Amino acid sequence: MLRAIGAQIEKTTNREACRDLSGRRLRDINEEKRLRKWLEGQEEREREAAERKQKKIERLIAEPKIEINLSPVYEKERQELPERVSAAVDAGWQAAGSSNEGKRKSEEVPAKGKKKPKLWIDADLSDCSSLSEDEEEEVKSTAGQTVSTDSGNESDRGSISNKA
Numbered sequence: 001m002l003r004a005i006g007a008q009i010e011k012t013t014n015r016e017a018c019r020d021l022s023g024r025r026l027r028d029i030n031e032e033k034r035l036r037k038w039l040e041g042q043e044e045r046e047r048e049a050a051e052r053k054q055k056k057i058e059r060l061i062a063e064p065k066i067e068i069n070l071s072p073v074y075e076k077e078r079q080e081l082p083e084r085v086s087a088a089v090d091a092g093w094q095a096a097g098s099s100n101e102g103k104r105k106s107e108e109v110p111a112k113g114k115k116k117p118k119l120w121i122d123a124d125l126s127d128c129s130s131l132s133e134d135e136e137e138e139v140k141s142t143a144g145q146t147v148s149t150d151s152g153n154e155s156d157r158g159s160i161s162n163k164a
Contacts, residue, residue, distance in 0.1 A: 016027035 016025070016030060018026050020026060020029065
């Protein structure tokens, strides 16, 4: 059976792992040959790249430039546009400055008797931190207890009133 299978096995033709008479691997020798050949062609490749670059530059220079003939009306408007924009911006600033002067005077004079209004966040937090009337009564009635079991849930409120 081994003789029959041996005839069917394909034998390799790759001998690069073998060594020559001086003991060097054939793979290394072949790689050196390929490297020398590539280095010899390096100068030619650089020269070809420089030629291609030069041809591209010449082609770009030789291309006809597109000339756009614009109407004189358009050119005149294009030159006047920045001036008109700056004039409009200045007029806007002047209009905004004159209308804000009246408002700023009223804002600058604070009323001394009024308190500053709290931020809406502070108002919400103060509502959450304060106890409701029912909770205040429960706290007063359970003043002897030092541990609070109130987690703020409705189910806890029923259990606290049952304990008290």
